[in-house]
Amino acid sequence: MQTMHAMMLDDAYHVEQVLASGPYGVTELVTLDGTGPFVRKKIPLQFARRRLWSTIAECHSPRLPHIEATYELPDWFVVVYDYVQGVTLEQRIVEDGRLSAHAVTRIGLQLCEAVGELHRCGIVHRDITPANIIMAADGAHLIDFGIAREQDDAGGAPRSHDTTTLGTWGFAAPEQYGFAATDARSDVYAIGCVLGFLLTGVQPSDKPRYEQLLADSDVVDPRLRAIVNQACAFEPSTRPQNAEALYRLLSSTSAAMMVADEAGVSHGSKMRHIHRRALIWIATVLVAVLVAAGGVSGYMLMHRNVNTVSQTDSGAQSSAGNNVDKHNDDVSSDSPSTSGNGEKTLQGNPVALTESGWSAPTGYVEYALALHNTDTEHAVQFPQVTVTGKSADGSVMFSHTQVFAIVYAGETAYFSGQAGNGEKPTSVEFNVEKPSADDLLDTGGDESFVVRNEKKHDIDFGGTTFSGEVVCERDNDNGKGVYTDDIGVTLVLRDKQGRIVYGRSTNVTKPALGGAKAFSIETYDLPQYVSYELYGHSY
Structure with missing residues (x-):
């Protein structure tokens, strides 16, 4: 009866085109009662891999074939799946x-x-x-x-x-x-x-x-x-x-490439600004020369002065490895001052690393960190943290600079990332790079998000999924400072001492004010931990 039903189903398909034919089977483009098209693979029974196709049918990805049917004929094992035009x-x-x-x-x-x-x-x-x-x-x-x-x-x-x-x-x-x-x-x-x-x-x-x-x-x-x-x-x-x-x-x-592109656009705008200033300066000189001919002399030359500060402090060890945090001493002069020509200059580093931690369960460093913006008036866009892994003898194994999105005025934001070359380091250092004055934004407000209905459950192959909803709690930045329509959700795992041992992030579409978006973060090869936290943030 099964064979008869399979033969009736097979006859119901109309062959539109033979795509391939050989000793391992025939692949056809078929339709069924005006629906389709579908791909039909007829595989000789001696080459049939029923369990494999059954497993593929259980896969859930829009980028894999969607299995419509499998059936068996006297000489063939048949698989029918959606045809992808392209x-x-x-x-x-x-x-x-x-x-x-x-x-x-x-x-x-x-x-x-x-x-x-x-x-x-x-x-x-x-x-x-x-x-x-x-x-x-x-x-x-x-x-x-x-x-x-x-x-x-x-x-x-x-x-x-x-x-x-x-x-x-x-x-x-x-x-x-x-x-x-x-x-x-x-x-x-x-x-x-x-x-x-x-x-x-x-x-x-x-x-x-x-x-x-x-x-x-x-x-x-x-x-x-x-x-x-x-x-x-x-x-x-x-x-x-x-x-x-x-x-x-x-x-x-x-x-990182998107950030570099944004920086390129910013640089182009800055160069146009400089060109405009040059034209103004030339015009001013010409006017001064003409006026001088009438008995008036003197003019003012203006220049730009930008100070840089380098700061490194040591932090404490993490249970997942030697975790050296680089904090910022000089936070008393982190707000921008104004030079004689009205442009902002930055004296200190407004971005402080308040905590960080890492582990390397597969050899690659999985880390999370918290950045605090000590400036209470300006947001900092594109904060950068250099992650450096070292071996037991102190030699550098890798060094990677990660660019993050934005930290609003007075805010502490959590981010995560991956670094390394597959070989577990003995220690990891996190150095906060000093932003430029152009990276300070007058956003006129900020965004904030909270996570609710957090859940954790185990999945196949030793994985764990962390899920929930991220809610837009405040959105009053007037559209400034946000560079995509997405927001990030960061997972932070902690050990029994409360120290960070792991981080992972995902992106979701930004919800409207008061609205919520569901998310899930799938993880494998986690280190030992006793608690987890989830943070939402502008991306």
Whole structure:
């Protein structure tokens, strides 16, 4: 009866086009009673992987195939899923050439979303290539699961290495050639190769040209190059350990590039201002010369004077590692003064680091920190904190400067981030950089958000989700100082002494005044902690 029902269903589909045909099956474009189109894959029974497709059907991501039906015929196992209209990334690059850094970052984040959901369901794709990524109106979609496998192989013994060479040359990780067993890190490698291809427009298999272009800072943003090189490390343990970790790196870099773009616009405005001042000065000199001819002499020259202050103080240790906080001593003169020409100058550093903490459960430093704006009249935009990891002998292992959004006048705001190179440091230092006077804003008010209905629950593969609603409590900044329509929610974990040991953030659409937006933060590999806090803040 099941076979008869399957045959009737199979006959109900109308074949619009045969997309591919070979010894491993037939792929067709079909419709059903005027609905569709759908993709129908007919797989010979000896190659059928029923459990894999059943697991894919349980994945919930708009960037993965939505399975409409599976059924079995006498000679075929059949899978029907939604058809995605678009072109492959490979076609896109061939037609349009390499993509911008922002476009590549956006696609990378979308791929991490899709692959992260596969990994959550225990599936390794193993063939992530530009030819298997469809670019649709809503972004990237991952297809073709021909060589995907479940990580636990239906309960079999763990593999020491993959015995069959599979994958696409130039994108397949080294372990896919028999060096080791494939896992989530193999897909991270492939995503890194895809990013490199999109940035250079050259296939990674064309090694000399690819490496030359990837190393060219005029072609590839150095921050993205570092991510590509890290994701494509030969040794799996030195790569980001899963798609979520790679997502965080890309997200942080994307935010930094946006800040740099904003700064470029600000710099352009500043230069236009300087040019205007130069014209005014020239006009003033000309007038002075003309007036001098009538018996009046003298003129005033104006100049700009900007002071800089460098401050470093040591803080206490965190239970998660040596945590050296850099506070600011000089907060008595942190408000801007006015020079003779009416421009603001900054004497001290108004941004103070009030607490911080970190852990490195996977080798990468996961940190949270609180920044307090001691200026009670001005908001500080784009505060910067340099995170430096050191080994036991005091040598620097990494140094990374993170740019955050805004800290309103008199406010303390919590932020989080990730840093490092995959090797756990012995100590981590947090240094607050001094902002420029141009980064002080007269916002005329501020925004504030509170989190309510916080919940925490365990999920598969040892993960934990923290969720709730973020409510807009105050919004009176008159539209100034907010640079996107999103707000951030920061998770802070603390140990039994109340010290920060972990941080993680997510973004949600900014709710209207008095309104609320739901959020969730999915985490894995957490350190030991006894309490958690959630903070909402302008992004």
